[in-house]
Amino acid sequence: MNVLAVLQEIVGVEHVLVGEHAQAYLTDWRGRYTGKAQAVVRPGSAEEIAKVVKTCLQYDIPVVPQGGNTGLCGGATPNNKGDAIVVLLTRLNKVLEIDTDNDTITVQAGCILQSVQEAAAKAGRLFPLSLAAEGSCTIGGNLATNAGGTQVLRYGNARDLALGLQVVTADGEVWEGLRGLRKDNTGYDLRNLYIGSEGTLGIITAATLKLYPQPVAKCTALLALDDIDAAVKMLSRARSGFGASLTGFELMSNYCLRSVTKLFPQQKMPFEGPSLESAWYALLEISDSESAGHARERFELVVGEAIEAGEVQDAVIAESIQQSKDLWHLRESIPLAEAEIGKGIKHDVSIPVSRIAEFVAKTNELLQASFPGVRHIIFGHLGDGNLHYNVGAPIGQEEGFLSRQKEIYEVVHNSVHAFNGSISAEHGVGQLKKDLLPNYKSAVELSLMRKIKRVLDPNGIMNPGKVINSVDI
Amino acid sequence: MNVLAVLQEIVGVEHVLVGEHAQAYLTDWRGRYTGKAQAVVRPGSAEEIAKVVKTCLQYDIPVVPQGGNTGLCGGATPNNKGDAIVVLLTRLNKVLEIDTDNDTITVQAGCILQSVQEAAAKAGRLFPLSLAAEGSCTIGGNLATNAGGTQVLRYGNARDLALGLQVVTADGEVWEGLRGLRKDNTGYDLRNLYIGSEGTLGIITAATLKLYPQPVAKCTALLALDDIDAAVKMLSRARSGFGASLTGFELMSNYCLRSVTKLFPQQKMPFEGPSLESAWYALLEISDSESAGHARERFELVVGEAIEAGEVQDAVIAESIQQSKDLWHLRESIPLAEAEIGKGIKHDVSIPVSRIAEFVAKTNELLQASFPGVRHIIFGHLGDGNLHYNVGAPIGQEEGFLSRQKEIYEVVHNSVHAFNGSISAEHGVGQLKKDLLPNYKSAVELSLMRKIKRVLDPNGIMNPGKVINSVDI
Numbered sequence: 025m026n027v028l029a030v031l032q033e034i035v036g037v038e039h040v041l042v043g044e045h046a047q048a049y050l051t052d053w054r055g056r057y058t059g060k061a062q063a064v065v066r067p068g069s070a071e072e073i074a075k076v077v078k079t080c081l082q083y084d085i086p087v088v089p090q091g092g093n094t095g096l097c098g099g100a101t102p103n104n105k106g107d108a109i110v111v112l113l114t115r116l117n118k119v120l121e122i123d124t125d126n127d128t129i130t131v132q133a134g135c136i137l138q139s140v141q142e143a144a145a146k147a148g149r150l151f152p153l154s155l156a157a158e159g160s161c162t163i164g165g166n167l168a169t170n171a172g173g174t175q176v177l178r179y180g181n182a183r184d185l186a187l188g189l190q191v192v193t194a195d196g197e198v199w200e201g202l203r204g205l206r207k208d209n210t211g212y213d214l215r216n217l218y219i220g221s222e223g224t225l226g227i228i229t230a231a232t233l234k235l236y237p238q239p240v241a242k243c244t245a246l247l248a249l250d251d252i253d254a255a256v257k258m259l260s261r262a263r264s265g266f267g268a269s270l271t272g273f274e275l276m277s278n279y280c281l282r283s284v285t286k287l288f289p290q291q292k293m294p295f296e297g298p299s300l301e302s303a304w305y306a307l308l309e310i311s312d313s314e315s316a317g318h319a320r321e322r323f324e325l326v327v328g329e330a331i332e333a334g335e336v337q338d339a340v341i342a343e344s345i346q347q348s349k350d351l352w353h354l355r356e357s358i359p360l361a362e363a364e365i366g367k368g369i370k371h372d373v374s375i376p377v378s379r380i381a382e383f384v385a386k387t388n389e390l391l392q393a394s395f396p397g398v399r400h401i402i403f404g405h406l407g408d409g410n411l412h413y414n415v416g417a418p419i420g421q422e423e424g425f426l427s428r429q430k431e432i433y434e435v436v437h438n439s440v441h442a443f444n445g446s447i448s449a450e451h452g453v454g455q456l457k458k459d460l461l462p463n464y465k466s467a468v469e470l471s472l473m474r475k476i477k478r479v480l481d482p483n484g485i486m487n488p489g490k491v492i493n494s495v496d497i
Numbered sequence: 498m499n500v501l502a503v504l505q506e507i508v509g510v511e512h513v514l515v516g517e518h519a520q521a522y523l524t525d526w527r528g529r530y531t532g533k534a535q536a537v538v539r540p541g542s543a544e545e546i547a548k549v550v551k552t553c554l555q556y557d558i559p560v561v562p563q564g565g566n567t568g569l570c571g572g573a574t575p576n577n578k579g580d581a582i583v584v585l586l587t588r589l590n591k592v593l594e595i596d597t598d599n600d601t602i603t604v605q606a607g608c609i610l611q612s613v614q615e616a617a618a619k620a621g622r623l624f625p626l627s628l629a630a631e632g633s634c635t636i637g638g639n640l641a642t643n644a645g646g647t648q649v650l651r652y653g654n655a656r657d658l659a660l661g662l663q664v665v666t667a668d669g670e671v672w673e674g675l676r677g678l679r680k681d682n683t684g685y686d687l688r689n690l691y692i693g694s695e696g697t698l699g700i701i702t703a704a705t706l707k708l709y710p711q712p713v714a715k716c717t718a719l720l721a722l723d724d725i726d727a728a729v730k731m732l733s734r735a736r737s738g739f740g741a742s743l744t745g746f747e748l749m750s751n752y753c754l755r756s757v758t759k760l761f762p763q764q765k766m767p768f769e770g771p772s773l774e775s776a777w778y779a780l781l782e783i784s785d786s787e788s789a790g791h792a793r794e795r796f797e798l799v800v801g802e803a804i805e806a807g808e809v810q811d812a813v814i815a816e817s818i819q820q821s822k823d824l825w826h827l828r829e830s831i832p833l834a835e836a837e838i839g840k841g842i843k844h845d846v847s848i849p850v851s852r853i854a855e856f857v858a859k860t861n862e863l864l865q866a867s868f869p870g871v872r873h874i875i876f877g878h879l880g881d882g883n884l885h886y887n888v889g890a891p892i893g894q895e896e897g898f899l900s901r902q903k904e905i906y907e908v909v910h911n912s913v914h915a916f917n918g919s920i921s922a923e924h925g926v927g928q929l930k931k932d933l934l935p936n937y938k939s940a941v942e943l944s945l946m947r948k949i950k951r952v953l954d955p956n957g958i959m960n961p962g963k964v965i966n967s968v969d970i
Contacts, residue, residue, distance in 0.1 A: 125729050125851035126882070127736065170682050178741075181680060184657065197941045204849045206881040207654060208919035209643050209693055210926060210934060211964060212946050216689035220682055237737035256598050263600070264710035267786030268651070268741030313740030314795070322787070376677045378598035408679040409599070446681035453683060461683060468670045472953070473685045479952040480945070491684060 027083045031065050031109070034075045039066040039115070049090060049110050050102065057098035057455060060106035061088070068115045070190055070198050070229040076111060077227070077485075078196030085109055086488050089223040091134060091165030094157040096372070097454025099169060099222045103489050113164045116229060119143045127235040128187060128204040133164025133228050140233070149235035152179035156356060164228050170220035172450030177407035178271040178311070179236065181450070183219045188232035191218050194225060194481035204232045217476070222452055223487040225480045239311035243319040244272075244348040245327060246294055248302035248338040252381035255306050255406055257335045259377065262308060265326035269319075272309030273407035274355050280403045281305055283361040284354055291354055294347075299338035306406065307355050309348075358403050362414060366422040368401055369432045371413040373440045374449035380409065387439040391415060394435060395428070410449040437464065453491045461492065500556045504538050504582070507548045512539040512588070522563060522583050523575065530571035530928060533579035534561070541588045543663055543671050543702040549584055550700070550958075551669030558582055559961050562696040564607065564638030567630040569845070570927025572642065572695045576962050586637050589702060592616045600708040601660060601677040606637025606701050613706070622708035625652035629829060637701050643693035645923030650880030651744040651784070652709065654923070656692045661705035664691050667698060667954035677705045690949070695925055696960040698953045712784035716792040717745075717821040718800060719767055721775035721811040725854035728779050728879055730808045732850065735781060738799035742792075745782030746880035747828050753876045754778055756834040757827055764827060767820075772811035779879065780828050782821075831876050832885075839895040841874055841887040842905045846913045847922035850882045857886070860912040864888060867908060868901070883922040910937065926964045934965065 032040045041049070046064040051057065062085070067073045080087045086108040090100040102108035116132035119140070123129075124147055131140055137158040144151035153166060155173030165171075167189070171182045179185065188203035191214075201215060218226055249255050255275050262270050278301070285291050293300055308327070312319035323341060330336040342348035362368050375383045384402060391398050397418030404411035415432050417425035437447045441464045448457055462470060473492050477484075484494045505513045514522070519537040524530065535558070540546045553560045559581040563573040575581035589605035592613070596602075597620055604613055610631040617624035626639060628646030638644075640662070644655045652658065661676035664687075674688060691699055722728050728748050735743050751774070758764050766773055781800070785792035796814060803809040815821035835841050848856045857875060864871050870891030877884035888905050890898035910920045914937045921930055935943060946965050950957075957967045
């Protein structure tokens with residue numbers, strides 16, 4: 025029997041897409057990766073996915089799981105061989121249960137992140153994972169890539185928000201691990217093994233996630249800072265002054281914000297005078313469980329002390345929800361402004377917070393020595409040590425700049441490695457960084473990863489060409 | 498060459514203990530498990546441990562890692578064959594680095610938990626893991642068993658506090674994974690695989706751990722409650738009212754506290770009148786980043802609302818640090834009082850918080866039906882859904898009661914399973930629960946665990962007889 029006929033029997037004829045109907049799922053949303061596939065299938069349940077995987081095992085066909093297709097590393101795009109089956113999770117989009125006394129929500133993997141947030145809010149709870157793609161990414165993809173975002177400082181990465189999983193293994197079995205328990209020490213941590221494995225060990229089909237109380241009030245400010253050292257001092261002050269109320273600490277260079285306001289003139293910097301020329305800015309946010317007045321009072325006290333201590337040059341505290349949104353909008357527009365400036369070479373890296381200032385100074389210097397005139401587009405989640413350390417073409421030399429990605433990657437990633445950092449903080453490995461890992465991971469670590477890949481996916485059918493090869497090639 | 502001679506060359510003659518010098522390490526601290534070993538070795542570094550493991554591989558000798566030997570499930574005690582080598586981690590007791598800007602501390606695995614707490618406090622930071630054995634347990638053991646304790650509600654389990662590990666693998670290689678990064682998505686989560694594996698996959702030799710700001714003030718209260726439903730309602734109220742300031746929520750039955758005050762008459766219940774007869778009590782604690790006054794004010798507001806709503810019958814708020822200690826002392830004396838009452842049959846279980854009341858009612862009923870007159874000694878970390886659901890002999894029938902452990906285990910654990918709970922919340926599996934896992938885990942999950950065991954420890958030398966067998970026997 026033809027494999028497509030078998031798949032049609034499992035998921036229904038209308039859910040096996042081929043030809044032009046499959047096309048949209050074969051290119052990532054940024055258009056950086058395009059692949060081929062025999063078909064794109066849309067199963068309706070974990071059981072159907074298990075049958076699809078068993079069929080692919082039988083026919084020795086690669087399986088490429090895909091959620092919202094918003095990844096940045098090509099993890100959900102098949103390769104060019106054309107033999108793969110893309111498994112779409114988007115029909116598994118139900119909220120299965122909300123348990124407010126247990127503060128958990130159980131959802132299928134194809135739920136859009138924003139739908140999970142909304143379902144939680146409707147029940148009077150917060151699901152804190154938040155990132156730019158939240159309107160189209162799926163929670164399954166968030167877990168498969170251990171997504172980060174802007175709330176990690178307080179609530180952790182996607183990994184930290186998951187209590188239980190349902191997974192279709194590479195053998196086509198269903199592991200029922202949907203537990204809503206905050207303590208469970210009965211054996212190896214399979215949950216965390218599947219989370220962040222980018223579909224190379226199995227397919228996450230549902231998850232039980234932690235909920236939190238909704239904050240009563242938020243307070244947001246933009247701070248003008250002389251240098252990164254001052255930002256690190258302010259972060260430390262904010263951590264002790266606000267405790268767990270501190271929910272956001274984003275760092276942005278002057279160049280980033282100037283690019284935003286230049287390209288989107290309706291967006292304004294909230295400062296006047298010399299603070300417009302500050303080298304760095306930090307977006308600070310606290311979430312309060314008491315009242316808007318209390319949040320404001322605490323905020324003024326802690327930020328006031330930082331100004332007195334000379335760590336912060338100037339501060340604008342949002343006076344309204346709209347002003348707060350405007351401040352976040354400045355931050356969130358940076359990637360768009362980058363696109364306007366000309367395609368840059370992006371690095372999603374993390375460094376111990378204590379060494380970030382030194383890392384930026386040193387790496388800027390190394391880049392200027394080898395690539396004179398490149399522009400530094402630096403912003404990120406300082407509270408997590410996570411920088412989007414991006415590199416723009418020298419002015420007037422945009423053409424062909426992207427072809428230097430490999431060389432620039434090498435300078436930046438070698439520097440990250442020298443500072444004990446990570447070359448992928450929150451976007452994962454996918455196709456993009458698979459071949460870089462051997463440069464920055466020890467033989468021992470790579471060997472452990474390969475052993476796990478080989479034992480959990482002995483036929484090598486799960487998302488091949490992503491994260492790590494089964495054999496050392 | 499004799500294996501002991503090889504080991505003596507690696508770690509030094511004085512660090513290979515045999516005969517009576519080894520004796521203390523062959524029995525767990527509660528005296529429930531005793532085993533035999535060829536020798537107990539005390540290596541001085543990860544490199545020495547790697548050499549010891551390689552030697553054991555060569556001679557096909559089982560390796561039993563041991564920290565403070567305070568475990569409750571026999572995970573650090575060798576079996577009776579006498580062929581094992583016990584590897585003591587206690588000489589690896591250095592604090593390697595404290596990075597206050599990064600809020601991390603890097604320690605060797607043999608550091609006593611309390612020393613880690615103290616080193617953090619000296620640097621003005623909090624290392625929040627806290628449990629009864631903290632004066633003698635080691636951080637390596639805490640990580641190997643993913644220890645819980647009283648601060649999990651706010652700061653998570655041991656797992657959640659570790660950012661990086663150094664591990665000696667079952668091949669005798671050193672995996673250098675001591676990263677101080679809050680975001681790192683470069684491949685499979687090896688860290689969480691070793692954490693909680695109880696030395697059956699490798700030996701954790703050092704860790705980089707998260708630090709937190711020291712709270713400025715704490716506020717503690719004992720609440721008198723009619724039933725567990727009221728406690729769950731109060732927990733929900735406390736979570737939203739205090740946000741992340743809520744750092745403790747312990748539940749205790751009347752019988753537990755009465756046993757404490759009866760056996761230790763110097764300890765007093767802080768209530769008078771009818772509140773002495775309440776069925777349940779909760780110990781509530783918040784940690785504040787502002788001031789003692791603010792903590793108190795919030796506390797009175799939220800607890801006051803709970804009293805008005807009829808959820809809480811009475812409340813005593815500690816007026817001093819001493820009073821707060823006294824309240825905690827009541828809670829912490831329960832296990833000692835249990836020992837006085839007569840040895841009970843202990844269950845370390847977790848249940849979704851929303852179902853705890855129903856679980857307790859149902860399980861009490863099942864036990865009374867099969868074992869009339871047994872005493873229910875129920876307390877635990879309600880905020881984490883973790884109950885120490887212990888069962889005491891009927892009065893006057895203490896003799897021989899422990900021999901009924903298997904039957905009572907079965908009733909309680911079957912009930913836990915029916916409520917989607919875990920039969921080991923925070924104490925691990927060890928020897929005690931290894932053979933119970935197959936009753937409560939699916940064949941799929943057991944098979945995944947076994948595959949991981951076999952591929953990471955192909956010779957089966959790491960802590961055999963704990964957690965899971967390499968083969969399905």
